[in-house]
Amino acid sequence: MTDYKKLRTLFYIDEQSYVEEYQKRITSHSTYLTDFEINAFNSEKKYNLFFLINRQLISLIEKVNLNSKIIRNLQQKIPKVAHEQLFISLLVNELQSTNEIENVRSTKKELHKIAEMVQNNDKKMINSKRFIGLVSQYLSDYFEITKVEDFRKLYDEVVENEIDVKDKLDGILFRKEPVSVVSSTKVTHKGIIPEEKIIKKLEELLQFRKSDKYPPLAQIMLQHYMFEYIHPYYDGNGRIGRFMIYQDLKKVLDDFSAITFSYSINRNKNKYYSAFEETSNVLNNGEATEFISEMLSILNYGQELMIEKLRKSVYDFDKALKHLFDLNFTDEVKDLMYILIQSKLFSTDFNRINYKGLRDMIKKGKTKLKKNLLNLEQLGVVEKISSRPLTYQITDEYMEREILKNV
Numbered sequence: 063m064t065d066y067k068k069l070r071t072l073f074y075i076d077e078q079s080y081v082e083e084y085q086k087r088i089t090s091h092s093t094y095l096t097d098f099e100i101n102a103f104n105s106e107k108k109y110n111l112f113f114l115i116n117r118q119l120i121s122l123i124e125k126v127n128l129n130s131k132i133i134r135n136l137q138q139k140i141p142k143v144a145h146e147q148l149f150i151s152l153l154v155n156e157l158q159s160t161n162e163i164e165n166v167r168s169t170k171k172e173l174h175k176i177a178e179m180v181q182n183n184d185k186k187m188i189n190s191k192r193f194i195g196l197v198s199q200y201l202s203d204y205f206e207i208t209k210v211e212d213f214r215k216l217y218d219e220v221v222e223n224e225i226d227v228k229d230k231l232d233g234i235l236f237r238k239e240p241v242s243v244v245s246s247t248k249v250t251h252k253g254i255i256p257e258e259k260i261i262k263k264l265e266e267l268l269q270f271r272k273s274d275k276y277p278p279l280a281q282i283m284l285q286h287y288m289f290e291y292i293h294p295y296y297d298g299n300g301r302i303g304r305f306m307i308y309q310d311l312k313k314v315l316d317d318f319s320a321i322t323f324s325y326s327i328n329r330n331k332n333k334y335y336s337a338f339e340e341t342s343n344v345l346n347n348g349e350a351t352e353f354i355s356e357m358l359s360i361l362n363y364g365q366e367l368m369i370e371k372l373r374k375s376v377y378d379f380d381k382a383l384k385h386l387f388d389l390n391f392t393d394e395v396k397d398l399m400y401i402l403i404q405s406k407l408f409s410t411d412f413n414r415i416n417y418k419g420l421r422d423m424i425k426k427g428k429t430k431l432k433k434n435l436l437n438l439e440q441l442g443v444v445e446k447i448s449s450r451p452l453t454y455q456i457t458d459e460y461m462e463r464e465i466l467k468n469v
Contacts, residue, residue, distance in 0.1 A: 070345035102344035109348025122358040129365035147409035159328035174412035221298035229296040253293030283357035326364030417452035
C-alpha cells in the first residue's frame with residue numbers, strides 16, 4: 063500500500079539511515095507525540111508513543127469514514143424492526159468473537175437468549191446467566207470513563223462474574239502481581255507493576271482520552287494499545303478493551319461499523335497481535351503509526367463485509383416489498399408477512415420475532431393472529447420453528463421460490 067517502512071526494518075538495512083529517519087519522524091509537523099511513555103519489550107529503554115499522519119493513514123481514515131457514510135445510507139433503506147434485529151445478530155457475532163479471541167467458551171444461541179432477556183428486563187432469568195454483564199453493557203447507554211475507579215467499575219459490571227477465582231483482582235483496585243501475555247509458547251508482553259504504577263498509567267490514559275488534539279479514529283485505536291499495554295486485570299483485558307473501542311467508535315461512526323470490530327479482529331488475529339508486538343519492539347522507538355494503520359485496516363475489512371451484506375439484504379427486501387404488493391392477500395395478512403420477511407432477512411434462527419412480538423407490533427387479537435398464521439402455514443408460506451417461545455418464520459422454500467426468484 064505504501065513505501066512507508068517500520069523503523070525496525072530500516073535498522074536492519076542501514077543503522078545510520080535508521081537514526082536519521084527516526085529524528086525526521088519524531089520532529090515532523092505531521093507527528094503527534096503523546097505523553098504516554100512505554101518500556102520497550104524486554105528492554106530498559108523508554109519511549110513516548112508517537113504517530114505520523116502519513117498517506118497510508120489518511121487513506122484509511124478516509125475509507126473508514128466513507129464506508130460509514132455508505133452504511134448509514136443503506137441503514138435508512140431498511141425499516142426500524144429490521145435494523146434492530148440485524149443489530150442484535152451483529153451484537154451476538156461481536157460477543158462470540160470477543161469470547162473466541164480470549165478462548166472463552168460460549169455459543170451464539172446462548173448469547174441470543176441472554177440478549178433477549180436483557181431487552182425484556184427478565185430479572186429472574188438474568189441472575190442465573192453467564193455473560194449478562196457483557197451483553198447488558200453493549201445494550202446500555204454509553205459507559206462514561208472519567209476517573210481511574212471507572213476502569214474497575216467497568217470490570218466489575220462486564221466480566222467479574224466470568225473470571226476464575228485464581229484470576230480475581232487482589233489489589234486495592236486492580237492486580238498487585240505480575241502478569242504476562244503469551245502468544246503460542248512465547249511471552250509477548252508483561253503487564254505493568256506495581257499497582258501504583260497501573261493507576262498512574264491509567265491516569266495518563268484518561269488524559270489522552272480527554273484530549274481533543276488528536277484525530278479521533280487514530281486516538282481511539284491508540285488508546286486501545288495503551289489500555290492493553292497497562293493490562294490492569296489478570297483476565298478480561300481484551301474483552302474490556304474491545305468494548306471500549308465499540309463505545310468510542312459508535313460516537314464517531316455508525317453503530318454497525320462499531321459492532322463488527324471484534325468480529326473482524328477474530329478473522330485477522332495474526333495481524334492484530336502482530337501490531338501490538340511491533341509497537342512494543344525496542345527498534346521501533348515508540349512509533350505507533352503502523353499499529354493505528356493495522357487497526358483501521360481491520361475496521362475497514364469489517365465495514366466492507368457489512369456493506370456487502372447490507373446491499374444484498376436491501377436488494378432482497380425491495381424484491382420482497384414488490385412481491386407483497388402483488389399478492390392477493392388481505393392487508394392484515396400482508397402486514398403480518400411484512401414483519402416476518404424483515405425477521406427472515408435481517409435476523410438469524412436464534413432471534414426471529416416470536417408470537418408475542420408479532421402481537422405487540424400488529425396489535426391484533428390472539429384469535430385473528432393465530433388464524434392468519436395457521437392459514438399461511440397451510441399455504442407453505444410460514445413454518446413454526448419453536449414452541450417456547452412460540453415462533454414462526456417464512457419458509458426457505460417460499461423465500462427462494464416466490465420472493466427472491468429471478469424475474
